[in-house]
Amino acid sequence: MRRIGFVVNPIAGMGGRVGLKGTDGVVEQALAAGAEPVAGDRARAFAEAFLRFSWEDPALDVDWLAGGDRMGEIPLRTAGIPGSRIDVVHKPLPTTTAGDTVHAVENTIARGADLILFCGGDGTARDVASAVQDRVPILGIPAGVKMHSGLFAVSPSAAARLLAAFMRSELRIGAAEILDLDEDAYRKGEWRVRLFATAKTLVEPHLVSAGKLMVEELSEESVRAELTEHFSELFSENPDTLFLLGPGSTLQGIASSLGIEKTLLGVDAVLAGKTLAADVNEAKILELLNRRPKAKLVVSPIGAQGFILGRGNLQVSPAVLRRIGVGNVIVVATPGKLAATPVLRVDTGDPELDQAFVRREYLFVIVGYRTSKLHPIQG
Amino acid sequence: MVSRDPTSWMRTEYENLVAQSLDWKLRVLQGPSAPRSQVDGKTVIMLCSNNYLNLSNHPKVKRAAREAIKTHGAGSGSVRPIAGNMDLHEELERRIARFKRREAALFFMSGFAGNAGLIPQLAGEGDAVLTDELNHGSIIDGVRLMKAQRIIYRHSDMGDLERALKEADGWAKKILVISDGVFSMDGDIAPVDQIANLSEAFGAMVFIDDAHGEGVLGEGGRGVASHFHVEEKIQVELGTFSKALGVVGGYVAGSNDLRNYALNKSRTWLLSGSHPPAVAAACTAAIDVLETEPRHVKKLWSNTKYFKKQLVSLGFDIGRSATPITPVMLGDSAIAKRFSNRLFEEGVFALPIVFPMVAKDRARIRNIVNAGLKRADLDDALRAYEKIGKELKVIP
Numbered sequence: 001m002r003r004i005g006f007v008v009n010p011i012a013g014m015g016g017r018v019g020l021k022g023t024d025g026v027v028e029q030a031l032a033a034g035a036e037p038v039a040g041d042r043a044r045a046f047a048e049a050f051l052r053f054s055w056e057d058p059a060l061d062v063d064w065l066a067g068g069d070r071m072g073e074i075p076l077r078t079a080g081i082p083g084s085r086i087d088v089v090h091k092p093l094p095t096t097t098a099g100d101t102v103h104a105v106e107n108t109i110a111r112g113a114d115l116i117l118f119c120g121g122d123g124t125a126r127d128v129a130s131a132v133q134d135r136v137p138i139l140g141i142p143a144g145v146k147m148h149s150g151l152f153a154v155s156p157s158a159a160a161r162l163l164a165a166f167m168r169s170e171l172r173i174g175a176a177e178i179l180d181l182d183e184d185a186y187r188k189g190e191w192r193v194r195l196f197a198t199a200k201t202l203v204e205p206h207l208v209s210a211g212k213l214m215v216e217e218l219s220e221e222s223v224r225a226e227l228t229e230h231f232s233e234l235f236s237e238n239p240d241t242l243f244l245l246g247p248g249s250t251l252q253g254i255a256s257s258l259g260i261e262k263t264l265l266g267v268d269a270v271l272a273g274k275t276l277a278a279d280v281n282e283a284k285i286l287e288l289l290n291r292r293p294k295a296k297l298v299v300s301p302i303g304a305q306g307f308i309l310g311r312g313n314l315q316v317s318p319a320v321l322r323r324i325g326v327g328n329v330i331v332v333a334t335p336g337k338l339a340a341t342p343v344l345r346v347d348t349g350d351p352e353l354d355q356a357f358v359r360r361e362y363l364f365v366i367v368g369y370r371t372s373k374l375h376p377i378q379g
Numbered sequence: 380m381v382s383r384d385p386t387s388w389m390r391t392e393y394e395n396l397v398a399q400s401l402d403w404k405l406r407v408l409q410g411p412s413a414p415r416s417q418v419d420g421k422t423v424i425m426l427c428s429n430n431y432l433n434l435s436n437h438p439k440v441k442r443a444a445r446e447a448i449k450t451h452g453a454g455s456g457s458v459r460p461i462a463g464n465m466d467l468h469e470e471l472e473r474r475i476a477r478f479k480r481r482e483a484a485l486f487f488m489s490g491f492a493g494n495a496g497l498i499p500q501l502a503g504e505g506d507a508v509l510t511d512e513l514n515h516g517s518i519i520d521g522v523r524l525m526k527a528q529r530i531i532y533r534h535s536d537m538g539d540l541e542r543a544l545k546e547a548d549g550w551a552k553k554i555l556v557i558s559d560g561v562f563s564m565d566g567d568i569a570p571v572d573q574i575a576n577l578s579e580a581f582g583a584m585v586f587i588d589d590a591h592g593e594g595v596l597g598e599g600g601r602g603v604a605s606h607f608h609v610e611e612k613i614q615v616e617l618g619t620f621s622k623a624l625g626v627v628g629g630y631v632a633g634s635n636d637l638r639n640y641a642l643n644k645s646r647t648w649l650l651s652g653s654h655p656p657a658v659a660a661a662c663t664a665a666i667d668v669l670e671t672e673p674r675h676v677k678k679l680w681s682n683t684k685y686f687k688k689q690l691v692s693l694g695f696d697i698g699r700s701a702t703p704i705t706p707v708m709l710g711d712s713a714i715a716k717r718f719s720n721r722l723f724e725e726g727v728f729a730l731p732i733v734f735p736m737v738a739k740d741r742a743r744i745r746n747i748v749n750a751g752l753k754r755a756d757l758d759d760a761l762r763a764y765e766k767i768g769k770e771l772k773v774i775p
Contacts, residue, residue: 362542371529374542
């Protein structure tokens, strides 16, 4: 039997129908414009799908640690899950806020949740992740307006399948990025997707052929060790090249194995294997490039859509890219992440620059020590 | 001092494998690997050995092994570079070269030893190696020992190979392209003609592992290069005696330069004791049989065609195989396992291939057709397939 946290953001997804990118801070405006809640239906659809799986497999036995009322209990009950299996961990007031999400998540962890399922969008993902602090993996049932983050299942029933696979030990725990549109900026007419955090989530194990009829799982540690060796060599062979390391858990993992200080969410400048400047903005990057024109940019695909530029790393502006040169962009990804990323994308904000990438159709992606794969790229 | 348990980790690791059903459960053959074999106390039709031509039971091959023991003893006494290089080994290598229509050949302990020992010596710092994503694990291990930049191209995707060649052309000193000839999971044949032509255009060296094509494809079973008539564009052909040729041991065939270089550089060759005389002589006899008795390869293909045709007419999906490797696609892993267990009960030994070896919805039974099977054996196997297929509602 597993303890699974279940937290629904009842107002998630209401902004979308009425043309708002998200419901963060504007729920009254959304309601006034006729928005109807969708998260409850999505949450119930998930629970119904999971219940069907559990009829066929007695191993799928769950104690639900759920938010009260519309925050989890009602969708579970209407799906047919008996009340005896639902442990309500937080009683919300009729009007819920981000604080309710955080409180409910805290309580599920306190009661020993192995995994937290949440139903909402990017904003909910941020709230959940900030409360979880990497203590347990989280998985999103999509119900929001924006879903750029890499920890959403594609549908409520897909989330049910993932939960079942997790309970059968078929999945592993890996990192995913949480991206969100900066909603204040958006309502002022600016489209700016930022990388807010990374969180643990469920990932398919990456299996490699180890011989005839044999496979072995390529562990995150061995992948990281290989990538670390690759970059260690690259840095030492190019001591006078400025390396700009983009955000995300892959690059942070490599950097920390090399003993290089690297911010998770920022761009950091490295020279000869040492941090020259951490979390640099566009102006600082351009200043560094004035002094050291020989530079390479290292990026990793971010979020659910595989963006290597323009999501979460806006510091790398078109001006920066032109100075570094499109040919000096190094893409790195773990084999598992690459397998889950059908195409790489760029959105630099400069159509001409995007075209310079898209024209190449394929980019080399470093997937291991001295090992690369060609992967398609689109605008 | 830290207190350590030197061995308990092994049991933990093993138990993890068992929990995920990834451990091997060994079956025991009580007697020869034959079209009808005694396995775990039961007589079964063998549909999962690699003994494609049943040469392991050929009287000439068995006699050669017995004779060699009488004349040369049970073992060779040393590694080949020191004192273990017998006339039987040299004779075998001349016969391999003649059969493959090459200048020279070098006999290895196994196909694995050939890949793991030679591949790392064929490219180094500043070079590029381009390798199919579904290449056999022994190639993967060989490639991992290289200092060259490795580029993994999509399975049999010639567009991807060409892009990788163009890219490598910009900076690589030498380029090496490696592919299996026949991929053992699906039985599909690599487009070796296109691989050869593309590589030629870039001056790249081509290495083909033909473990599953040897004795099966090409003129008289000469393999995939012969099948596509591109022998002169393939610089290294690796083969094995453990499959269609019915014995054991690997080899590489190519130019004199290749042989001279390989025997001086391959650590698996330099540092392994040489094959016992019986093995070398039996391998030579197996080549003899292939050269003088073309009926075995013909029978393999007529059996393959019959078996595949009957499976299709029963309503089974047999995938995209172009060789005697015949998958029966069942989709769900649990069904494939049950199907295989039921087949064994009905006297047919064929292996289920399930997730995670293949994608979750691509579970299958893999059959390997054998030249030694009689029409009646195949009909018995097909009857079992029909019965269980209906029982498990796989076919109408």
